[in-house]
Structure formats: C-alpha cells, structure tokens
Amino acid sequence: MKKNKKEEMRLIFLGPPGSGKGTQAQLISKNFGIPHISTGDIFRNIIKTNKPKKLADIVNKYVKEGLLVPDDIVFECVKTALKNNKSFILDGYPRNLNQAELLDKYFGNNGINKVIYFKVTDKEIIKRLSSRRVCPKCGKVYNIYTLKPKKDNICDICGIKLIIREDDKVSTIKKRLKVYKKETLPLIDYYKKKNLLLEVKANDTVENIYNNIVSNIIK
Ligand code: AMP
Numbered sequence: 151m152k153k154n155k156k157e158e159m160r161l162i163f164l165g166p167p168g169s170g171k172g173t174q175a176q177l178i179s180k181n182f183g184i185p186h187i188s189t190g191d192i193f194r195n196i197i198k199t200n201k202p203k204k205l206a207d208i209v210n211k212y213v214k215e216g217l218l219v220p221d222d223i224v225f226e227c228v229k230t231a232l233k234n235n236k237s238f239i240l241d242g243y244p245r246n247l248n249q250a251e252l253l254d255k256y257f258g259n260n261g262i263n264k265v266i267y268f269k270v271t272d273k274e275i276i277k278r279l280s281s282r283r284v285c286p287k288c289g290k291v292y293n294i295y296t297l298k299p300k301k302d303n304i305c306d307i308c309g310i311k312l313i314i315r316e317d318d319k320v321s322t323i324k325k326r327l328k329v330y331k332k333e334t335l336p337l338i339d340y341y342k343k344k345n346l347l348l349e350v351k352a353n354d355t356v357e358n359i360y361n362n363i364v365s366n367i368i369k
Pocket of ligand 1: 167189190191193212213214216217218219220224241242243244245249317326
C-alpha cells in the first residue's frame with residue numbers, strides 16, 4: 151500500500167451506511183496522518199459520555215431512530231472538529247444539500263479536493279450492517295465475514311468484547327437507507343457537477359478499494 155503524502159487533502163467520503171467508507175477513512179487517516187472526522191462517531195461519543203447532557207439528549211433521539219440530526223447542530227460539531235486542520239477526511243458529512251452548501255460557504259469554492267462515493271446495493275448493505283461489529287472503546291469497526299478480529303469477537307487493539315451498534319438493527323437499517331436515498335443521494339449530482347466525484351465500487355476487497363482511492367487522490 152502506498153503511504154506518505156505531504157500535500158493537503160480535504161476529502162469527503164460519501165455513501166450509504168455500511169458502504170465501507172468508515173473503514174477506508176480509518177485506513178487512509180492512519181497511513182497518511184490525516185484527521186478522520188466522522189459525524190456518526192462524534193454523536194456516538196456525545197451519547198456515550200452524556201456530555202454535554204442537553205446535546206446528548208437531543209442527539210440520542212435522532213440517532214436511535216436512524217434520522218438525521220438537525221443541520222445546525224451537526225455543523226457546529228463539524229466546525230469544532232475541523233479546528234484549523236489543513237487536511238481532513240469528512241466521513242458521513244455532508245448528508246444533505248443544505249449541509250453541503252454550509253460547507254461550501256465555510257471553505258469557499260476550492261475547499262474540497264475530492265468526494266469519494268462508495269456505491270453499493272441495498273441487499274449488500276443489509277448483509278454488511280447486520281454482520282458489523284464495533285469496539286465500544288476505540289470504535290474500530292470489524293465484520294464477522296470480511297474483516298474479522300484476530301480473536302473471535304474481541305477487539306485487536308483493546309482486547310475487549312465487540313458489540314453490535316444499536317442502529318444496526320435491520321428495522322433501523324431500513325429506515326437509515328430510506329433517509330439516505332431521500333436526503334443524501336442528491337449530493338452525488340451536486341459534486342458531479344463540481345467535477346469532484348470519484349465513484350468506487352464498494353463490493354470489492356478492503357485492499358482493492360483502498361488502492362483504488364489512493365491511486366486517485368495521489369497525483
Ligand atoms: P453514521 O455512523 O455515519 O451512520 O451515523 C450514525 C447516525 O448519526 C446517523 O444515522 C444520524 O442519526 C447521525 N448523523 C451522522 N452524521 C450526520 C449528518 N451529517 N447529519 C445528520 N445526522 C448525522
């Protein structure tokens with residue numbers, strides 16, 4: 151795998167839940183030293199720590215239901231996470247047109263270098279999400295078929311038992327997919343028109359997808 155890139159990289163990873171964008175974001179973040187900003191992780195952390203409590207109560211309602219957290223709340227969290235980072239991977243943001251426009255206003259027109267779109271079928275998503283496991287401590291994502299931990303159901307890094315995310319239940323997955331199609335799919339055209347879109351077929355191996363992305367973002 152290629153590593154070490156010195157130039158700035160401001161990337162958006164776009165795709166339905168379970169398309170593997172989080173896994174690729176973790177890998178690229180680690181290998182290139184680029185901060186990985188996952189709005190889903192930010193919200194899960196707020197809920198887990200229950201801090202700030204008022205925010206945790208609001209966010210929990212939406213996440214539990216598989217619905218989008220209101221745009222103003224998400225954007226405040228994203229701005230805090232971005233800090234002054236020159237490079238970043240935004241994973242799970244933006245998720246609708248209004249969020250994309252807020253981001254464009256914030257960075258100006260040349261803010262984003264590339265948008266990686268992870269294309270995958272609904273059937274594959276349901277299979278993937280229901281076989282996904284995560285470490286409750288470090289957040290590392292596994293899959294019981296394709297990305298197994300070294301020891302059954304135990305995190306390679308923390309040595310503790312893996313869990314199934316609450317919103318990975320089949321009924322919630324279906325709702326999240328519906329929200330994705332209605333709210334997030336229009337972003338594909340939005341970024342295509344801006345000539346930023348790179349489409350990757352997400353039903354490939356983790357390594358092939360990684361190499362495909364890297365060869366396209368390293369010029
Ligand atoms: P994810 O792990 O990216 O699938 O996100 C989990 C949940 O967090 C989503 O189902 C939403 O409830 C919430 N969430 C994450 N990112 C966003 C976003 N950009 N806008 C609104 N809600 C979000």
